[in-house]
Amino acid sequence: MTEQKIFTGEHPALKFDNLDVQFKTEFGTVHAVKGLTLSVEPGEVMALVGESGSGKSVTATTALGLLPKTARITGETVVDDKVVGDLSGRELRAIRGRRVAMVFQEPMTALNPVIKIGEQLTESMEVHGVAFGREAWARAIDLLAAVGIPAPERRVSQFPHELSGGMRQRVVIAMALACDPEVIIADEPTTALDVTVQADILDLLRSLKDKLNTGILLITHNMGVVADMADNVAVMFKGNVVERGPVTDVLLNPQHPYTKKLLSAVPHLGEGPGQFGVPPAPVAEGAETALEVRDLIVEYKRAGKKPFRAVDDVSFDVKRGEIVGLVGESGSGKSTIGRALLGLIPSHSGAVDVLGEDLLAMRGAEMKALRKRIGVIFQDPAASLNPRFPIGDVISEPLSVHGIGTKKERENRVHELLEAVQLPRSAYNRYPHELSGGQRQRVSIARALALRPEILIADEPTSALDVSVQASVLAMFTELQRDFGFACLFISHDLAVIDALAHRVVVMQYGKIVERGTRDQVLLNPQEEYTKRLLAAAPVPDPIEQKTRREERHALLKSLGDTVVELDTRELGQ
Template sequence: MTAIDTDVPALEVTDLHVTFDYPRPAVAGISLHVDRGEIVALVGESGSGKTMTAKAAIGLLPAGATATGSVQVDGQEVLGLSERELTEIRGNRVAMVFQEPQTALNPVQTIGWQVRQALTRHQKLSRSQTRERAVELLRLVEIPDPEKRIAYYPHQLSGGQKQRIVIALALAGDPALLLADEPTTALDVSVQREILDLLVRLRDRTHAGILLITHNLGVVAEIADRVVVVQLGETVETGEVQQIFARPTDSYTRQLLASVPRLDAADRTQRTDTGDRTAPKPVVAVERVTVEHPGSFGSKSHVALSEVSLVVQPGQVVGVVGESGSGKTTLGRAIGGPLPLSSGRILVDGQDFAKLSGKELRAARRRIAFVPQDPTASLDPRFTVAESIREPLEIQGIGDRRSRATRVAELLTAVQLPTSFAARLPHELSGGQRQRVALARALSTDPELLIADEPTSALDVSVQARVLDLFAQLQADIGFAALFISHDLAVVRQVSDRVTVLKAGRVVESGSATRIFIQPATDYTRTLVDAIPFPDPARPRLGRPVAPTRVNGG
């Protein structure tokens, strides 16, 4: 490992401007610095310039971008370098940890091959030295049995292990600066905790500076030393993490902090738990359902759900939580009807979908609607907003042309979008606006049950708060029941009446949201709850000293 000059910042950004052929610059004067051995969080909503600032630091600005100001990495100016010069500093001085490890890794090459490629690009090593260093890197990021796993392919690793491999690739050249762009957003809460803990330990071992780009302020409170808040391409506030959380000076920072869902907050909807009442006809009754996926090419079959039972009463929101692979999404798909059951049955409004066919099944499925995780992928880019909302009505043969147009206008108003948005295409909307359109589309047929699968995980914290408030308001006004699937337990706490916890396809416990999160009955649930990043840096943090006193309002 090369000698470290601690007097030279890992990153020094001064009055950075990045412009395209748009009316508003992507970055309009951001300044920040990251010292060696510290973690600086860069936070702000989508479009605030966070990722563009990171791309400027590694020389990956899109074609057509013009950058002015200064960006120095480990003392070297990056702006204005040729591609050949940038290639020399990438990996050696600065490296990036991407949000989605599945797309960052080559699926047809072994882990060892990919790590060796990163090593030999910047260092002259023999074959044996390369393998030894590759194993050392896997051990550094705490991959179990690195001598064995080096021969694995990405599909043989879990999501958390793949993210560790991406971090190992970034560390191959001993960089002074790590750019971590939403490194835990795609991970469930327990794996997220492991990766955050790993980042802290790597900071201590390598003394690299880390620029952490995230919209999760709980993550910021857990591991950041300092915080830089940006809005519309400008720096609006910067300071020590304890100061930013306890005494924010900018109204935008206060807005972001107020938007964070918290386990210790009161239920904003103030619902009454109806789980212990007897309802004559639940909206959904899942009775001892097992779903088994057959194996292929000689592999064993996989049991995705095993003897799962669950009830959703009219007007009730039931949260479903658990780690990746616990069966959450499979449960939602099974209730929706397209997924065949191996055993058990699912009754929707008293009807067993498995015994319906033709017109009866089509009519029954009108009672269920889905809100997807990513509205960008679920909305046809060629359809206007009106066409997207109207399509379920046309498929189900509901109403005529005039009544459908009236219904579209009513739904746009209900989800708090101007009726003029009916003529817009999805690319003309923000992420939060697209999710509102997805909600309107789901509600178009007046469903009795809404299945929401990670509906806010891709949204910034303030946009997420507005969508969750809208969801609660619509649920209270319209009275639909909902199955709310999420790996974000704080969000589930906010919107749910009851919660079911899944592990490896089985229900480990179920009960009121208050009881599950305040007094969990199983070790597994307690582990999930304890792993949630808490938006208060005055609490015990990962590998960090705790603030001596807690400031009121923090």
């Protein structure tokens, strides 16, 4: 067993005592949090886990007094021995940032896009009287250096849009540190980040709580992150804490059915196909090539500058009945390839053969006829479904566009597809906003299959879904692939998902392919440095295994000459 910290509970940094939160809405009362009691000790990471709608973020938001006036709150939230609900607006402003700070999920919503980074860091210091003027500016530079941002003297004068997503998240952490709070609430702090950046941010947070004795309330649905970070875990379901305890007990020996369900739904890197029911069907020997990409180059023109090459001399193929996983981090060119294969953006040069046809040479009616044989699933179903169409029309739209079948035949086909993606027939007349995120993604898959495509291009189709919803969608996807036999290019940054689905894997970095091979060759025996980094950074939902993986990752980074992210408390004058 891993070493367990012992917390006395005498002076918690943050305490919820019988917290109950209800919201009045036009449709009635929503009971978001039901009598929750929980504490976070100095130097402890308490993970609050659960899926969308479980009440995690509502619980955390009470600590900052930020819930809307429609919320009816009973019970107590205690910060710095003060009951948050009893504080005036002025008293609340005094503890926000100074006693309790928040790291939000999306840094661009937490940062002001028109104010320089340094000014945003100094603002809270000056408001709380921590530092002023040149002293505050120097401390802002020290904070950026402490959270591992290179050239901090230059970065303080930049705007948020000039930094990468990982850099912006570090700035948000630096802002949370600015006034030395006793507790930091980290609300899904790594959800939007690449796996290597996520690993660095988790290293930084771990170093922070160890060196500064800061309590952290970590809100997440990622069990790998919980295994990597938490000392203790509380599992929330429909406003209730249904299980709590040390991280090793909860993750390795769960007692509540909901916790068991959550953990069984997490894809585990190294377990291979079949994690969610049936594995994908093996590719037939001598199967024809459905998609062949040769020497593809895609460039984006920039005014007054040299064109940016997003895809650089890429070649790969996909056989009929095969799932090829295209993996890499943000900016690697994965989604650009997907859009180029659909003819949505022009290619600079190269060749793309789709089902024996030259895609790049096609125009007009020829392109329309070819697109009929290609299905596509986008990452965000809310953005790809017309909100004014009922679901029946959304799914039948490709059939109408290509003039296939009578109205009655199209209606029958939609009912077949709803059944195939495990949605009730009643969904036919409902609108996208009336469905959950997972149901909307099933509608996207049904629409992609409406024309019985021979090739399916799936661009991050499960990344926005809760873990149990993702598991059911992946299980369904595998069954559909066996039934329909389509070739599939599955674009993802989640290596565990690729491990559960793909026959072959292609790894991309900076627009180039760095490694390719069968799933076992690439994921179990990587040859390239970049692939090794990706795999080492992917967390697994087992605290003991994750601790070993973290140590191995640090050893790998040191062997490659990289620095392991740690909070440099000397920069903060600690």
